[in-house]
Amino acid sequence: MNIHEYQAKELFKEFGIPVPTGVLVESVEEARKILLDSPLFRGETRPSVWAVKAQIHAGGRGKAGGVKLARNPEEIPGLVSQILGKTLVTHQTGPEGKKVLKVWIEEGSNIAREFYLGVVVDRTTRRMALIASTEGGMEIEEVAQSHPEKIFHLAVDPMEGYSPYIGRRISQFLGLPFSVQSQMVNIVRDLLDFFQKRDASMVEINPLVLTKEDRLIALDAKVGFDDNAVGRQPAVRGLRDLSEENELEIEASKYNLNYVKLDGNIACMVNGAGLAMATMDVIALAGGSPANFLDVGGGASKETVEQAFRIILGDPHVKGIFVNIFGGIVRCERIAGGIIAAAQDVKITIPLVVRLQGTNAKEGREMLRNSGLAIQVAEELYEGAEKIVLAVKGDK
Amino acid sequence: MSILVDRSTRVIVQGITGKEGSYHATACREYGTKVVGGVTPGKGGTIHEGFPVWNSVFDARDAESPDVSLIFVPPAFAADAILESIAADIPLIVCITEGIPVMDMVRVRRVLDSRNEQGDRIRLIGPNCPGIITPDGAKIGIMPGYIHKRGRVGVVSRSGTLTYEAVWQLTQLGLGESTCVGIGGDPVRGLNFIDVLEMFESDPETEAVVMIGEIGGEDEERAAVFAQTKMTKPVVGFIAGLTAPPGRRMGHAGAIVSGGKGTARDKMAFLESHGIRVVDNPSLIGKTVADVLASGKPRRTLLPA
Numbered sequence: 233m234n235i236h237e238y239q240a241k242e243l244f245k246e247f248g249i250p251v252p253t254g255v256l257v258e259s260v261e262e263a264r265k266i267l268l269d270s271p272l273f274r275g276e277t278r279p280s281v282w283a284v285k286a287q288i289h290a291g292g293r294g295k296a297g298g299v300k301l302a303r304n305p306e307e308i309p310g311l312v313s314q315i316l317g318k319t320l321v322t323h324q325t326g327p328e329g330k331k332v333l334k335v336w337i338e339e340g341s342n343i344a345r346e347f348y349l350g351v352v353v354d355r356t357t358r359r360m361a362l363i364a365s366t367e368g369g370m371e372i373e374e375v376a377q378s379h380p381e382k383i384f385h386l387a388v389d390p391m392e393g394y395s396p397y398i399g400r401r402i403s404q405f406l407g408l409p410f411s412v413q414s415q416m417v418n419i420v421r422d423l424l425d426f427f428q429k430r431d432a433s434m435v436e437i438n439p440l441v442l443t444k445e446d447r448l449i450a451l452d453a454k455v456g457f458d459d460n461a462v463g464r465q466p467a468v469r470g471l472r473d474l475s476e477e478n479e480l481e482i483e484a485s486k487y488n489l490n491y492v493k494l495d496g497n498i499a500c501m502v503n504g505a506g507l508a509m510a511t512m513d514v515i516a517l518a519g520g521s522p523a524n525f526l527d528v529g530g531g532a533s534k535e536t537v538e539q540a541f542r543i544i545l546g547d548p549h550v551k552g553i554f555v556n557i558f559g560g561i562v563r564c565e566r567i568a569g570g571i572i573a574a575a576q577d578v579k580i581t582i583p584l585v586v587r588l589q590g591t592n593a594k595e596g597r598e599m600l601r602n603s604g605l606a607i608q609v610a611e612e613l614y615e616g617a618e619k620i621v622l623a624v625k626g627d628k
Numbered sequence: 629m630s631i632l633v634d635r636s637t638r639v640i641v642q643g644i645t646g647k648e649g650s651y652h653a654t655a656c657r658e659y660g661t662k663v664v665g666g667v668t669p670g671k672g673g674t675i676h677e678g679f680p681v682w683n684s685v686f687d688a689r690d691a692e693s694p695d696v697s698l699i700f701v702p703p704a705f706a707a708d709a710i711l712e713s714i715a716a717d718i719p720l721i722v723c724i725t726e727g728i729p730v731m732d733m734v735r736v737r738r739v740l741d742s743r744n745e746q747g748d749r750i751r752l753i754g755p756n757c758p759g760i761i762t763p764d765g766a767k768i769g770i771m772p773g774y775i776h777k778r779g780r781v782g783v784v785s786r787s788g789t790l791t792y793e794a795v796w797q798l799t800q801l802g803l804g805e806s807t808c809v810g811i812g813g814d815p816v817r818g819l820n821f822i823d824v825l826e827m828f829e830s831d832p833e834t835e836a837v838v839m840i841g842e843i844g845g846e847d848e849e850r851a852a853v854f855a856q857t858k859m860t861k862p863v864v865g866f867i868a869g870l871t872a873p874p875g876r877r878m879g880h881a882g883a884i885v886s887g888g889k890g891t892a893r894d895k896m897a898f899l900e901s902h903g904i905r906v907v908d909n910p911s912l913i914g915k916t917v918a919d920v921l922a923s924g925k926p927r928r929t930l931l932p933a
Contacts, residue, residue, distance in 0.1 A: 355816065391742065460729045558792050612911050
């Protein structure tokens with residue numbers, strides 16, 4: 233689960249990690265009103281520059297025009313109106329882009345140097361890993377490619393936990409003046425504390441800046457949470473922004489269906505995640521293009537299949553459906569019965585190919601053939617994929 | 629022979645009075661597995677579906693000296709269940725549970741590693757896996773038993789139903805399986821490809837191995853290096869997720885391409901360049917194994933490490 237920058241910064245603040253002060257607005261009106269009464273924009277202590285930042289769940293906002301700087305408060309409403317409602321297309325949004333519904337306005341900083349600091353669960357060492365780099369503001373993957381020597385990597389032993397020497401090592405690697413080392417030591421400690429206590433899966437501060445006043449501050453914040461742990465993190469659960477997620481994916485999650493929308497036109501419905509991925513691959517191998525990933529789980533009951541059909545058909549690009557079920561614990565006749573009943577209820581008008589294999593598969597396939605419905609039946613996976621690809625091409 | 633489990637293996641089930649635990653304990657027993665009882669805290673002393681129930685893994689161990697604990701405990705309590713079995717020195721722990729928080733598994737794996745570093749030998753299969761089966765010996769998991777047939781091919785996989793697909797083909801072609809191990813779809817888990825490949829290499833009954841991987845991580849790559857330098861038996865590989873978009877999780881918690889790493893294409897190329905026969909059409913896994921075995925020279929010489 234991902235959250236917005238402003239939410240990540242609020243969480244950082246709670247854990248003691250320094251972030252710029254800011255406010256969130258959802259309309260130009262709101263921005264105008266806040267200008268009048270927030271100390272962020274009035275009085276002696278107000279900053280000399282402000283950053284106006286689009287809040288979407290994707291990186292690359294700056295390049296797409298989603299981040300602007302204001303030199304005086306009067307410019308802010310104008311900048312907000314430029315960003316709000318705009319659809320940003322970045323390397324992480326896909327070609328359709330993401331619409332900006334929220335804007336975060338924060339104090340600017342006098343940047344002396346920029347760094348990268350992140351935490352992930354490293355699958356190789358099976359530990360939390362701290363990643364630091366002198367190349368703040370750049371994509372860490374790019375730095376890893378071009379200048380691996382500029383990245384520092386340290387796995388934290390869960391039995392040992394955090395100790396200040398870890399913060400000092402990072403501080404040294406980044407070449408920080410000794411006078412700010414204690415700030416770094418605290419930031420690393422608090423970041424690891426946050427990561428563990430809130431079950432994060434990924435945290436990125438890019439950039440972490442050293443200001444001309446010798447303060448370290450998290451200028452950006454990106455946080456992802458472990459989906460398996462969201463259930464025990466009520467504070468995190470409340471941060472979910474449904475407007476950032478695909479509607480069909482939200483609908484699917486209500487029925488415990490694992491659905492990921494893709495760009496193709498052949499929908500698939502499969503039991504099991506590995507087989508679902510393999511089914512997508514086989515559709516491509518047969519010359520088609522998969523419209524989704526969909527795992528209906530082991531049972532594949534009539535109700536599940538019916539919901540799955542409705543979700544698949546909610547995607548207007550879908551021109552054909554390939555159902556691939558390996559009947560193990562649940563016998564194929566029962567699955568065939570469920571598919572027939574669901575297909576009748578949902579009234580499918582596009583080509584439908586069903587591949588059944590496993591326990592009593594012959595009987596199941598016989599039921600599908602005799603159902604009176606326009607279902608093409610397949611025995612082998614590749615055979616099924618070829619049939620649906622051909623049917624969709626012939627249907628055009 | 630086979631690996632890890634056979635007809636004599638004694639199994640307890642943690643979470644035996646739950647819906648899943650109860651159903652599968654019974655199904656395993658019907659297959660012929662020696663399920664000697666189960667554990668549900670608070671239900672010790674009762675009999676459930678003919679199985680004696682204990683309050684703790686320690687009690688079960690003292691009564692029956694099981695070789696394996698099979699875990700069907702909900703995700704929030706599963707790490708604790710695994711840790712209890714580790715503490716009770718159960719040599720093989722098979723955790724079926726899907727959805728365990730990754731930081732819980734980081735801790736479990738650290739405890740497990742430190743026990744094994746001290747000279748113990750405790751193995752974990754899973755979590756988020758179908759379990760392990762030696763056909764006609766022991767089924768310890770949720771896989772449909774009847775699709776398996778005792779035979780010559782070892783199977784190791786990160787997936788469930790995709791494994792059944794491969795097994796079905798091996799069975800239909802009359803090759804059969806020595807043992808099938810589902811290592812699970814989570815990023816932090818117990819046994820890995822390498823561990824299982826090593827066991828298959830020294831198992832006289834296994835003549836070839838099918839390795840089913842997927843996007844995410846680098847475990848398949850490490851396994852390929854191992855196969856090239858340490859194995860004489862042929863390995864046929866399949867990698868799922870060629871069409872998966874980057875940054876999206878494909879069902880399994882571990883199935884994600886992140887930062888351009890762990891793509892199916894890279895994995896396939898890496899495996900191929902390390903002497904593994906890679907199949908791009910999953911319908912042909914069985915046939916490829918048959919071809920490799922029939923080619924007459926399945927055994928190959930090892931490359932220097």
